Amino acid sequence: MAETKPRTLFDKVWDAHVVEQLPDGTCVLYIDRHLVHEVTSPQAFEGLRMAGRKVRRPDATIAVADHNIPTMGRANGIQEEDSRIQVETLERNVAEFGVPYFPILSPEQGIVHIIGPEQGISLPGMTIVCGDSHTSTHGAMGSLAFGIGTSEVEHVLATQTLLQKPAKNMLVRVEGTLGAGCTAKDIVLAIIGKIGTAGGTGHVIEFAGSAIRALDMAGRMTVCNMSIEAGARAGMIAPDETTFEYVRGKPFAPKGEALDRAIAWWRTLPADPGAHYDTVVELDAAAIAPMVTWGTNPEAVVPVTGTVPNPADVADEAKRAQLARMVEYMGLTPGQKMTDLKIDVVFIGSCTNGRIEDIRAAAAVAKGRRVAPGVRAMIVPGSGIVKQLAEAEGIDRILIDAGFEWREPGCSMCLGMNPDKLTPGQRCASTSNRNFEGRQGPGGRTHLVSPAMAAAAAVTGRLADVRELA
Amino acid sequence: MDAFTKLTGVAAPLPMANVDTDKIIPARFLKTIKRTGLGVHLFDTLRYDADGKERPEFVLNQGPYRKAEILIAHENFGCGSSREHAPWALLDFGIRCVIAPDFADIFHNNTFKNGILPIRLPREICDQLMEDAKQGDNARLTVDLAEQVVVRPNGEKIRFEIDSFRKHLLLNGLDDIGQTLQHAPSIDSYESKQKAEKSWMPGISV
Ligand code: SF4
Numbered sequence: 001m002a003e004t005k006p007r008t009l010f011d012k013v014w015d016a017h018v019v020e021q022l023p024d025g026t027c028v029l030y031i032d033r034h035l036v037h038e039v040t041s042p043q044a045f046e047g048l049r050m051a052g053r054k055v056r057r058p059d060a061t062i063a064v065a066d067h068n069i070p071t072m073g074r075a076n077g078i079q080e081e082d083s084r085i086q087v088e089t090l091e092r093n094v095a096e097f098g099v100p101y102f103p104i105l106s107p108e109q110g111i112v113h114i115i116g117p118e119q120g121i122s123l124p125g126m127t128i129v130c131g132d133s134h135t136s137t138h139g140a141m142g143s144l145a146f147g148i149g150t151s152e153v154e155h156v157l158a159t160q161t162l163l164q165k166p167a168k169n170m171l172v173r174v175e176g177t178l179g180a181g182c183t184a185k186d187i188v189l190a191i192i193g194k195i196g197t198a199g200g201t202g203h204v205i206e207f208a209g210s211a212i213r214a215l216d217m218a219g220r221m222t223v224c225n226m227s228i229e230a231g232a233r234a235g236m237i238a239p240d241e242t243t244f245e246y247v248r249g250k251p252f253a254p255k256g257e258a259l260d261r262a263i264a265w266w267r268t269l270p271a272d273p274g275a276h277y278d279t280v281v282e283l284d285a286a287a288i289a290p291m292v293t294w295g296t297n298p299e300a301v302v303p304v305t306g307t308v309p310n311p312a313d314v315a316d317e318a319k320r321a322q323l324a325r326m327v328e329y330m331g332l333t334p335g336q337k338m339t340d341l342k343i344d345v346v347f348i349g350s351c352t353n354g355r356i357e358d359i360r361a362a363a364a365v366a367k368g369r370r371v372a373p374g375v376r377a378m379i380v381p382g383s384g385i386v387k388q389l390a391e392a393e394g395i396d397r398i399l400i401d402a403g404f405e406w407r408e409p410g411c412s413m414c415l416g417m418n419p420d421k422l423t424p425g426q427r428c429a430s431t432s433n434r435n436f437e438g439r440q441g442p443g444g445r446t447h448l449v450s451p452a453m454a455a456a457a458a459v460t461g462r463l464a465d466v467r468e469l470a
Numbered sequence: 471m472d473a474f475t476k477l478t479g480v481a482a483p484l485p486m487a488n489v490d491t492d493k494i495i496p497a498r499f500l501k502t503i504k505r506t507g508l509g510v511h512l513f514d515t516l517r518y519d520a521d522g523k524e525r526p527e528f529v530l531n532q533g534p535y536r537k538a539e540i541l542i543a544h545e546n547f548g549c550g551s552s553r554e555h556a557p558w559a560l561l562d563f564g565i566r567c568v569i570a571p572d573f574a575d576i577f578h579n580n581t582f583k584n585g586i587l588p589i590r591l592p593r594e595i596c597d598q599l600m601e602d603a604k605q606g607d608n609a610r611l612t613v614d615l616a617e618q619v620v621v622r623p624n625g626e627k628i629r630f631e632i633d634s635f636r637k638h639l640l641l642n643g644l645d646d647i648g649q650t651l652q653h654a655p656s657i658d659s660y661e662s663k664q665k666a667e668k669s670w671m672p673g674i675s676v
Contacts, residue, residue, distance in 0.1 A: 019660040020653050022635065024633070024635045026633075028650060028653050028656065028657070030657070030660050030661075030664070032671070039500050039501075040554065042502075042504075043503065043505050051647070053647070059673030059674055060673065060674065062674050062676075067500075082502070085501075085503065086501055086502075086503060089503050100674050100675055102676065108676075121674060123671070126671075131552060132552055133551050133576060135552075146576075147551075147552035148552060148576065148579070149557075149579060150505075150580075151554060151580065151583035151584070152579065152580075154647065155646055155647050155650065158647050158650075159647060159650045159651060160657065160661075161653075161657060163635075163646055163649070163650060165633075197549060198549065198574070201546070201572065201574065202575065231574060231575070233575050233576075252672055252674055253672075254670040254671070254672055258669070258670035258672075259670065261669075261670045262668075262670040262671070265668070297490070297549075318485065318544060319487075322486070322487060322488070415497045417497045417498065424520070434492070434550065434551075436490050436492040436493070437492070437493065437515065438492060438515055439492050439497070442496070442498075442515065443520075
């Protein structure tokens with residue numbers, strides 16, 4: 001029956017990984033790749049140890065430290081004691097359980113969601129999990145990739161499977177051509193603005209349409225990365241020639257004849273004509289402007305030409321209170337123009353926008369300009385490989401000459417677990433994915449933007465429309 | 471994991487939507503390698519001021535709610551990061567049940583793994599329970615998992631739905647890994663089949 005019914009991309013990848021279906025519909029789902037980092041794994045390894053269990057497939061597992069590590073002077077070790085203990089614990093665990101690991105000082109080290117695709121570890125048609133919600137990033141490869149909690153990390157380590165029920169299918173179709181100055185980040189912010197932070201709950205979103213097809217892999221990863229901000233379990237994009245070209249030559253990807261066989265299977269993955277989606281959302285790419293969030297969840301987003309909304313205009317009482325709280329926390333006045341907001345800090349990096357393409361986009365805006373007085377602007381490449389590439393291209397110089405800090409790879413100010421934090425009241429233009437209260441440091445105020453928009457904010461000292469800088 | 475059968479206790483009202491996991495437990499407290507001890511940091515920024523003093527207006531700092539075992543909230547509870555530190559912090563504080571109109575997926579999964587019962591009920595009913603909860607110790611709620619009911623202080627029973635497999639695990643305090651390992655032969659045969667059919671898929675070694 002599953003063979004005759006037209007299936008979606010998600011259905012096909014799911015079906016290919018069902019080990020067994022239990023009577024109530026729960027499936028034992030096989031996991032092809034498990035990415036492990038220092039923050040959500042210590043208790044999982046401890047659980048294995050206590051139960052006398054082994055890691056079932058070390059050869060399907062890769063570990064890296066990214067969340068906690070300093071992005072300056074790391075050769076001198078980690079100064080913060082609790083961060084150091086977490087990283088040392090990871091290193092002890094991978095040694096004890098035989099799990100492959102990219103050490104902190106190796107060029108392969110980086111944010112777990114950057115290095116998966118970059119190393120050819122994350123491939124089309126795979127099931128990929130990690131104890132981190134932004135695992136959805138890898139869905140850009142045409143894989144089913146989702147975040148799990150620590151108990152599930154332990155479950156995958158021990159069994160290489162998860163107990164799961166299939167998600168619903170949502171199709172987000174973006175047709176047309178993006179305007180100048182608009183990027184994948186603006187597409188996904190516009191989508192979240194439209195469907196809301198819980199719009200995707202219970203669903204896996206497939207992003208499709210000519211505007212998505214036109215994106216390079218970096219852009220596709222940006223879009224899938226933020227699926228979770230719309231509440232979705234995962235985001236996926238059907239693999240195509242762009243995907244296959246990207247995979248070719250990656251260190252852990254299949255080569256030669258093996259790659260041909262893989263591609264032959266990957267070509268069968270896109271949805272069948274007539275496949276059923278539970279929910280369909282359509283957007284016109286041409287209508288998307290550079291976006292910027294004003295509030296404390298990613299749904300609170302407006303075009304950069306927009307203004308801070310007035311909570312008094314909202315009928316629902318709870319919603320009004322929530323908006324009022326956001327306006328207050330963010331230190332805003334209703335009706336204020338977004339471009340009138342002065343910026344203290346600019347953060348360019350994270351698993352959303354820490355790839356070489358993102359840094360190039362920032363450098364294109366920064367070239368020949370200076371970071372505005374009083375603004376602290378930092379660039380944190382997503383991996384050691386990204387950093388090396390940027391340095392080989394000389395774009396680190398452009399950015400350093402413009403007054404940006406050029407740092408070592410990691411999550412950094414995306415979540416402020418390492419020393420890179422906002423101080424209370426500081427306003428930040430950030431290329432990361434979450435603008436929750438205190439996310440980048442207690443009391444910090446985050447505005448999510450694209451790399452080009454972040455660079456525009458850095459050089460003007462305020463939120464600025466990048467199209468006016470061209 | 472402790473079994474969850476029946477619970478009678480104080481419910482704390484938290485009339486907020488989109489309570490994200492950064493709010494439940496901010497990132498700076500994730501640098502632990504243990505599961506316990508996070509209760510004091512539950513809702514840290516809402517609960518304490520910048521000097522670490524309790525904010526008297528926050529519900530968990532008030533009289534009977536210091537011992538709350540049930541939490542009632544609005545839509546999309548637990549959105550954001552996958553950190554299991556969120557349910558660990560709730561559990562360590564003493565909360566065994568969260569009632570809300572809906573939950574973010576990963577958080578919802580994570581609660582079950584820690585013996586916490588998440589109950590989805592329509593917004594109007596959550597609002598009624600929220601009113602009950604405002605009476606603190608004068609109005610305890612009972613949650614009966616076997617019967618799938620929440621019993622209001624006035625005796626009214628409200629039925630809730632729950633996945634039967636998860637109910638079974640929770641009622642018996644069963645660990646998922648043990649359950650899954652009963653299917654080890656199927657996993658073995660899946661792996662051999664995959665090796666043959668997807669021989670292009672390389673292993674990782676460094
Ligand atoms: S960069 Fe930010 S969102 Fe991405 S994995 Fe690191 S902390 Fe999470």
